[in-house]
Amino acid sequence: MLNGPPAVRILIADDHDVVRSGLRSILELRAGWEVVGEAGDGRTALTMALALKPDIVITDYSLPMMNGVEVTRQVRSRLDRTEVLMFTMHDTDEIITQALAAGAKAFLLKSDAKQYLVSAIEALANRKPFFTGRLSERMLDCYLAKRTDKAAPLLTPRERIVVQLIAEGNSNKEISALLNVSIKTVESQRSAAMRKIDVNSTASLVRYAIRNKLIEP
Known part of the structure; x- marks a missing residue:
């Protein structure tokens, strides 16, 4: 008998219980997808990621203790096979730029979760990036703006x-x-x-x- 594809193991990091519960309910409807853990702050998210080595980490930007960008940076530098989806209410140019620089390969607004979450996870599971059309336009605009703006970021x-x-x-x-x-x-x-x-x-x-x-x- 042929074995099916390996399970996609997912860690969710968000400081709101209702958000984590909603994400879990969407993800676990998919055969072969498994939510292996939930974290309510960045420090716990990183600890769990290092211990569980999930295929994908979904992290909010505005996490207490360690924000989503720092979680992303640590995960991507320490776990070669783990991809990160930045999941946030905010899509400012600065946050998008920080997330990409830290190593996130997908960026999704919470307001778009119902429509795009499954597609985003499918893309990451196949080692492909995912951005909605609107965010792709924002990223291009941000890139072009930075080409003409030589000022360094205010804070590291x-x-x-x-x-x-x-x-x-x-x-x-x-x-x-x-x-x-x-x-x-x-x-x-x-x-x-x-x-x-x-x-x-x-x-x-x-x-x-x-x-x-x-x-x-």
Whole structure:
């Protein structure tokens, strides 16, 4: 007897129970697709991904503890066979660019999930990228705009995750443990971020994080 194709093993990372439940209900209708785990924050998502080695990670951008871009970067650098779908409410040029630079091969808005989720997972399972037509146009526009804009990004990816963690109320010591870097490195990145965005207090940093969708208000 011939064996069928191997199961597609999927990990879901989103901080809303109802979103994870909705995704699971859609995915598990497909024969051969298996949701092997769910995570409610970025740190847990990365830990589970490294332990379970799923074929696909679906991650929200706005995760607590470690945002979806950092999860994507860590997964893609440490798990060669795991693809990532960035799944988010936001489709700003900056978020799209960050997701692609981190290694996400698919990008899907939550509002488009019902229509495109299955197609996105099928594409990733076959090692192909997936973007809706509207997002493809946005990506092209963003690329063309950056060709004429030589200004460097305001914050580095690591500075952005440090700002997010500060805005979520973590101390330098807690951030050091989460990111596995020294406290001195955290302090340096915190100072650099505050200097770049021209703020001088934690409250101003939090307002910046909310305004730029690093955290949910």
